[in-house]
Amino acid sequence: MSTAAEKPRSLSWRQFRAILRKDIVMELRTKEMVTSMGIYALLTMVVYQVALSQASEAFDPREIASGLLWLAFIFTSMLGLNRSLVHEKDQGCLEALLLSPVDRPVIFFAKAIGNLVFLGIVEMLTIPIFAFLFLQGSGYAGDWWMIPLVLAAGSLGIAGVGTLLATMSVNTKGKDFVLAVLMVPLMYPLLLAAVSATTTAVLGGADATTPFWQAMALIAGYDGIMLVASYGLYEFVVGA
Amino acid sequence: MKQLKIALVLLLIGGVLTTVAFFMAFFTAEVQRFGTVKLDEPVTYQNEAGETITSAFPFQIVTQETTAAPSAEASGAASVDTTGTASAETTVAAPQFEYGKPWFSQKIFYFHVPVAEASFLVLLLSAYFGIRFLTTRRKEYDTKSRIAMETALVFVVLTMITGVLWTKASWNQWWDWEPRLTTYFIMMLLMVAYFVLRNSSEDEERRAVYAGAFAVIAAIDAPISFFITRLLPSNHPVVFKSGMATSNLLPFIVAQIGMLMIGYAIYVVRMHEERMRERLEVVKDALED
Amino acid sequence: MGEDCTEIAVEVRELTRTFGVRKALDRVSFDLPKGAFLSIFGPNGAGKTTLVHVLTTLTAPSSGTATICGLDVVEGAVELRSRIGLISHNPLLYPDLSALENLEFFADMYGVQDAADRVRELLVAVELDHRRLDLVRTFSRGMLQRLSIARALLHHPDVLFLDEPYSGLDPHAMEIFDSLIAQIREDHTFVMISHDLSKGLELCSHALILARGKVVLSEARSEIDEERFVATYRSTVGTGVS
Numbered sequence: 025m026s027t028a029a030e031k032p033r034s035l036s037w038r039q040f041r042a043i044l045r046k047d048i049v050m051e052l053r054t055k056e057m058v059t060s061m062g063i064y065a066l067l068t069m070v071v072y073q074v075a076l077s078q079a080s081e082a083f084d085p086r087e088i089a090s091g092l093l094w095l096a097f098i099f100t101s102m103l104g105l106n107r108s109l110v111h112e113k114d115q116g117c118l119e120a121l122l123l124s125p126v127d128r129p130v131i132f133f134a135k136a137i138g139n140l141v142f143l144g145i146v147e148m149l150t151i152p153i154f155a156f157l158f159l160q161g162s163g164y165a166g167d168w169w170m171i172p173l174v175l176a177a178g179s180l181g182i183a184g185v186g187t188l189l190a191t192m193s194v195n196t197k198g199k200d201f202v203l204a205v206l207m208v209p210l211m212y213p214l215l216l217a218a219v220s221a222t223t224t225a226v227l228g229g230a231d232a233t234t235p236f237w238q239a240m241a242l243i244a245g246y247d248g249i250m251l252v253a254s255y256g257l258y259e260f261v262v263g264a
Numbered sequence: 265m266k267q268l269k270i271a272l273v274l275l276l277i278g279g280v281l282t283t284v285a286f287f288m289a290f291f292t293a294e295v296q297r298f299g300t301v302k303l304d305e306p307v308t309y310q311n312e313a314g315e316t317i318t319s320a321f322p323f324q325i326v327t328q329e330t331t332a333a334p335s336a337e338a339s340g341a342a343s344v345d346t347t348g349t350a351s352a353e354t355t356v357a358a359p360q361f362e363y364g365k366p367w368f369s370q371k372i373f374y375f376h377v378p379v380a381e382a383s384f385l386v387l388l389l390s391a392y393f394g395i396r397f398l399t400t401r402r403k404e405y406d407t408k409s410r411i412a413m414e415t416a417l418v419f420v421v422l423t424m425i426t427g428v429l430w431t432k433a434s435w436n437q438w439w440d441w442e443p444r445l446t447t448y449f450i451m452m453l454l455m456v457a458y459f460v461l462r463n464s465s466e467d468e469e470r471r472a473v474y475a476g477a478f479a480v481i482a483a484i485d486a487p488i489s490f491f492i493t494r495l496l497p498s499n500h501p502v503v504f505k506s507g508m509a510t511s512n513l514l515p516f517i518v519a520q521i522g523m524l525m526i527g528y529a530i531y532v533v534r535m536h537e538e539r540m541r542e543r544l545e546v547v548k549d550a551l552e553d
Numbered sequence: 554m555g556e557d558c559t560e561i562a563v564e565v566r567e568l569t570r571t572f573g574v575r576k577a578l579d580r581v582s583f584d585l586p587k588g589a590f591l592s593i594f595g596p597n598g599a600g601k602t603t604l605v606h607v608l609t610t611l612t613a614p615s616s617g618t619a620t621i622c623g624l625d626v627v628e629g630a631v632e633l634r635s636r637i638g639l640i641s642h643n644p645l646l647y648p649d650l651s652a653l654e655n656l657e658f659f660a661d662m663y664g665v666q667d668a669a670d671r672v673r674e675l676l677v678a679v680e681l682d683h684r685r686l687d688l689v690r691t692f693s694r695g696m697l698q699r700l701s702i703a704r705a706l707l708h709h710p711d712v713l714f715l716d717e718p719y720s721g722l723d724p725h726a727m728e729i730f731d732s733l734i735a736q737i738r739e740d741h742t743f744v745m746i747s748h749d750l751s752k753g754l755e756l757c758s759h760a761l762i763l764a765r766g767k768v769v770l771s772e773a774r775s776e777i778d779e780e781r782f783v784a785t786y787r788s789t790v791g792t793g794v795s
Contacts, residue, residue: 042661
């Protein structure tokens, strides 16, 4: 009778790929998340323009550029996280997932990686636009790989913790608001370190390497601890 | 009822201890001159009597607008601005300890730090009960976790208020985005978020699970904030870098014990109230049958 | 694999589920032989959904035990899940995937072997093969329900749970649904939650009435005196926790 003859590990891998593929196929079809996140990011740029419109000529936009960028990322990411879980919740699909013989961490990793991918796409779209709009004529002092490294490490934290939080907030009244309330304070240390690392990378200078790696170490520490915590708590949260 | 009595006694003792600590702070404790701590190296300076003193508490030298400046020049000191402690090598000759206000602002330390520490302990307690709830699914642990979080919130708000008062007195501004202050601000937001989460989940058990999980992750996040801000340059006094004088330590410990007692008393009183409420519900249910 | 479903498909002993002072389930006990069809009746808040959640491993019991095909709902949860299927009033399908993609996805989740053949076979069985490439969001309620039967049967479950499967179906869709259930009636054990007394009694071989978490009545269909049964059911309505 039974069909679960596959070895547990290969089954988990198959389930992981299935969830990830399903999220990507659905996104390619509807383009809901990437368009809404992208447009939101563009709107943020307009607001930035207004905010910076009274700045003096001497003002160096590079000093606050990374802060503005991460601000855009954190808010657009919330939009995407919320959508990604609303999909599961809509027709009770999450219940169907939980009914299948899947280990809960597999769901966590698949959803988190999916969110990471979408966040990455939005970041790759936002950065050139941001640079085009605000940073023309400004130099970039760091090595080319520095920014992608910070982005990857920072987004990993956002996607991991965000997936846990969105799984909770999607079951509450006022989903988006609750997600923002939970997410921003939890993300504070990550944002602080990520902005610090990005700024050192942008501004460069002779002694920029040490603070850069210091900030990167902090991001890595945050990612490590918070991802393990989210992974551990996910099983309780997703089944509730 | 017995528990309530214990709580009231604790509240009384805690209150007395805190008050005693308060008076001790004024009448027996030495004045500690906490200043900015941007340095790892002790600063060497000369006091009014001309002795050379090495201290782990670099001074924030308050130059009074009109009177202090000339005297500083007169004694041949290098002109020092308020942020003049930035360099580890600073040797201040004959600094002017002319603080704009009496040093009473420092006394808030005996209230501020114990409250801050107590708030953190209570947050950990809440997370502990959160884990207990998640593993056992017994409602009483959820209640305990929630009450602990309430108590923690009260303490964090007290910390914020005392902190802001101190900031005003010492740095002459109400708020400064100084990392440690910010950390407490973030902690307060986390606790507010905890209650927002609770209030917006409708299902009773789901609410408890989410709250437990969030209490745990908030308690993990708070020390990370603490740690990360410590690694960045900060203006906040670090107290225990070189220890305190006994006359200072004593009121501090007394205040700390008093504060923990008050915290526990609040916790017990609220728990008692919750138990009564639950019993009421049992009675209501029984009446319905 | 674990034990086979030979004699007893579902065994519930003193099952209790509490949270604080609320008792969603209060010492529920019953047995269900293999191949039986159990209908669970009861007013809203009687604990029907909680009972099914416990039996489908979505919720852990506070005390007592429940086994399905000899597998405990707590210890054998992961293995048990591949032995049960759920057909709910919610279709539990992704609206932005096609019928084929939905079934392929769940075949992956259950680790079904030769998934393509199995999916095709089921699509033909529920007469949706011609619509297999269409998005599920374009389907009517009846088609959704047929597809969700296919989804529930993908992994050859032993026990099927039906959670108010008729709500929202028009009479025609109900007929098709009934005939599909009749086709698989022989090889499966069923547990159904229903509000609809006549429908539930028509299908079932065993019936159970829950009220306020307690079993009020548990009988085989053959022993049921319909008038008394209806009267008992009526008396429980209104005792539910609002």
